[in-house]
Amino acid sequence: MDAGTTAAADWWANAICRMEPGVVELRGIPVQELIGSHGFVATIWLMVRGTSPSPREAALLEAAMVASVDHGPQAPSIAIARMTATCGVGLNNAMASGVNALGDSHGGAGQQCVELLSAIVSREEAGESLEAATEAVVTDFRKHSRYLPGFGHRFHPRDPRRDPLLGLVDEAVAEGVVAGNHLRAARAVEELLNKGRAKPIPMNIDGATAVIYAELGFPPPLARGLFVLSRSVGILAHAWEETTQGRRNKGPVPTSILPTVLPVQA
Incomplete structure (x- = not known):
């Protein structure tokens, strides 16, 4: 290859996929x-x-990915996918819209919990007792957040997963194994x-899956990525169901309900 071709090939160099005619x-x-x-x-x-897992x-x-596929249409990502599916777009658009709602507050707790647990494990490995490491990390975390990711649930007294x-x-x-x-x-x-x-404030699905992802050696950002892959299954199922129902331009509330009008502020 000449220098230009080599530069172009090197630009997309990767260790993931090799593709050429017949390969x-x-x-x-x-x-x-x-x-x-x-x-899969x-x-x-x-x-x-x-590498390949055992x-x-x-x-x-x-098991972790199966547990996270869906949590009903009250989840913003699912609701958004269902509404988008009625707007005259394809399934890929509806799925992308739902996935794009998965952020720090809705979808990020697993990653945050892996970070929390890994900080505790690191301090323990450095010589602190588990109790002291836990208290130090939790205290530090609470300086900037009311919520500990992976614990408690607004719907479930004890998360069934x-x-x-x-x-x-x-x-x-x-x-x-771990x-x-x-x-x-x-x-x-x-x-x-x-x-x-x-x-009690028991561990929830985000905490339990964070334990699995961390025990299996996945870095925190991949914990979020794996959750997104898992929840994409539910997003697809809901978007498809909504598509088959024939509704057009579905909004967040039935058309018989109008939003409350707030007073004009001076």
């Missing part, structure tokens, strides 16, 4: 070898990490939060 390789593995042998979740791992690792990741996920992590720790340090940190936070409280 498609994902992380160096011919795609025809992956088809039928790699599950294992392929996600391969693509973002560059069957137990893939099963744990799959929490216990099955943590049970799977307990099994994985017992079998040596170390369990982030699981211990999460339970330490939960214990600290509930000291002296009559009404």
Whole structure:
């Protein structure tokens, strides 16, 4: 290749996908070898990490992703996708609109919880007791936020997804699949939060999946990315259902309900 062609090829250099006539390789593995042998979740791992997970690792990741696919149309991302689907656009537009609503407040708690738990684990590895590390990290976090990501839920007194996920992590720790340090940190936070409280604040889905992502070695930003992939399934299902119902220009409330008019401020 001449210098210009080489520069153009180098511009898009990557270790993820090699494609040329008759060849498609994902992380160096011919795609025809992956088809039928790699599950979708294992392929996600391969693509973002560059290695293939063990069957137990893939099963744990799959459990976390299954648990997060949907939480009903009251979730902004789902509601937005359903409304967009009635506006004369395609499914891809409706899905993109829903995904674009997943930010720090709606969709970011898993990433934030991984950061929280990782900070506790780092301090413990540096020699602090788990209790001291937990109290220090939680105290610091509360200086800039009322909420601890991954704990408590505005709908569920106890998130129904929490216990099955943590049970799977307990099994994985017992079998040596994961170390369990982030699981211990999460339970330490939960214990600290509930000291002296009559009404408990249990870990929620974001906390439980954060434990799994952290135990499996995913960096915090990928925890959010994996949640987005998971929730995209629910977004697709809701957008498609809304499309099949034939409604046009669906708004956030029925047309019989008009917004309250606020007084004009001087």
